[in-house]
Amino acid sequence: MRKRLRLGIMGGTFDPVHYGHLVAAEEALVQFNLDRVVFMPTGEPARKSDRRVTPAEHRYLMTVIATASNPDFTVSRLEVDRPGVTYTVDTMMQLRTIHGPETELFFITGADAVLDILTWKDSDSLADVCTLIAATRPGYDLCRFEQKPGPGALRVETMEVPALAISSTDIRSRVAAHKPVRYLLPEAVAAYVRKNRLYEGAV
Numbered sequence: 001m002r003k004r005l006r007l008g009i010m011g012g013t014f015d016p017v018h019y020g021h022l023v024a025a026e027e028a029l030v031q032f033n034l035d036r037v038v039f040m041p042t043g044e045p046a047r048k049s050d051r052r053v054t055p056a057e058h059r060y061l062m063t064v065i066a067t068a069s070n071p072d073f074t075v076s077r078l079e080v081d082r083p084g085v086t087y088t089v090d091t092m093m094q095l096r097t098i099h100g101p102e103t104e105l106f107f108i109t110g111a112d113a114v115l116d117i118l119t120w121k122d123s124d125s126l127a128d129v130c131t132l133i134a135a136t137r138p139g140y141d142l143c144r145f146e147q148k149p150g151p152g153a154l155r156v157e158t159m160e161v162p163a164l165a166i167s168s169t170d171i172r173s174r175v176a177a178h179k180p181v182r183y184l185l186p187e188a189v190a191a192y193v194r195k196n197r198l199y200e201g202a203v
């Protein structure tokens with residue numbers, strides 16, 4: 001019998017992508033026995049209309065650069081190319097249609113974003129299509145993920161990743177303040193940031 005494909009979808013704004021994201025994806029690959037991880041940069045992130053988000057094409061290209069050398073990682077344009085606000089439920093429904101019922105789908109993202117997704121009305125539909133993997137920094141209060149068991153309940157797994165002490169917000173502020181970002185993100189991504197003068201006026 002053919003083994004079911006286990007596909008991890010790594011969702012994030014990736015503004016910019018950094019080593020915390022890459023370590024989290026690698027950890028999910030191993031811990032959850034995934035066949036590969038598809039990075040999925042958001043097009044127009046939900047709940048971010050109050051701050052300037054770098055154009056999707058830059059965030060997509062930085063993610064491609066960061067993942068290029070890993071044969072288990074790929075990057076999808078699905079959300080970047082879909083017009084309107086990005087909702088995870090739309091993406092996972094689309095992937096379910098593309099890959100069929102035989103593929104197991106796992107949506108991996110930061111713990112706070114998972115809590116956010118759970119508060120949206122369509123989150124019930126997610127239960128039918130995927131398992132959520134919440135990546136946390138050590139010390140994160142996991143009680144926030146206590147689940148009510150029962151039919152149709154959304155499955156949420158948690159995963160501690162020490163490297164998630166690195167944050168995109170911190171990197172943007174460091175670039176704006178001319179502080180070093182070496183060892184926080186791949187050098188080729190840092191070069192892309194410099195070349196395109198990203199985050200120079202970031203707050």
Ligand code: NAP
Pocket residue numbers: 010011012013014015020021024040042045046047048086087088089108109110111112113114116117120135164166167168169
């Ligand atoms: P966010 O609120 O900016 O991030 C929340 C926290 O999670 C931050 O500390 C962030 O760190 C971290 N994080 C984000 N993506 C991560 C990842 N892939 N792995 C590990 N940590 C991660 O989150 P966001 O980027 O807007 O959203 C994350 C994902 O959730 C996206 O795919 C987004 O579309 C989805 N989302 C969907 C809905 C919805 O459908 N209603 C609502 C919210 C989020 P960094 O800033 O360092 O990344």
